[in-house]
Amino acid sequence: MIKRQVVLKTVRVILPVVAAVVFWGFISSASAAEPVSASNPNAVGWAFLSAALSAGLSALAAGIAVAYVGAAAVGAMSEKPELAGRALIYVGLAEGIAIYGLIIAIMILSRV
Numbered sequence: 385m386i387k388r389q390v391v392l393k394t395v396r397v398i399l400p401v402v403a404a405v406v407f408w409g410f411i412s413s414a415s416a417a418e419p420v421s422a423s424n425p426n427a428v429g430w431a432f433l434s435a436a437l438s439a440g441l442s443a444l445a446a447g448i449a450v451a452y453v454g455a456a457a458v459g460a461m462s463e464k465p466e467l468a469g470r471a472l473i474y475v476g477l478a479e480g481i482a483i484y485g486l487i488i489a490i491m492i493l494s495r496v
Contacts, residue, residue, distance in 0.1 A: 431496045435489040442485020449478035 457471030 428496055431492055435492040438485045438492065439489040440485075442488075443482045445485075446479055446482035449481055450475060453478045 453474050457467075457475055460467050461471055
């Protein structure tokens with residue numbers, strides 16, 4: 385059985401590489417001066433793929449972050465209930481990762 389930490393370390397290495405390859409394909413297939421047009425279906429495909437990956441992978445990363453931060457926050461609140469406000473702030477910061485990915489996906493799709 386594969387340990388959870390080994391899987392997480394592998395995902396942390398592989399996900400940035402996949403994202404870099406997809407973004408490189410999107411940038412190389414589209415000129416920086418003009419938006420991607422429907423006349424180049426390859427560029428449109430890369431745009432949709434990169435937008436989907438940026439939104440999906442950021443949601444996955446936010447879920448992992450909220451799992452760790454949320455567990456630590458509940459543990460801290462069980463010992464000191466006055467830490468509830470700070471714990472919610474930290475969980476909210478972890479959820480912000482998904483919002484960043486969504487913003488990048490919107491920016492990519494605005495060029496299509």
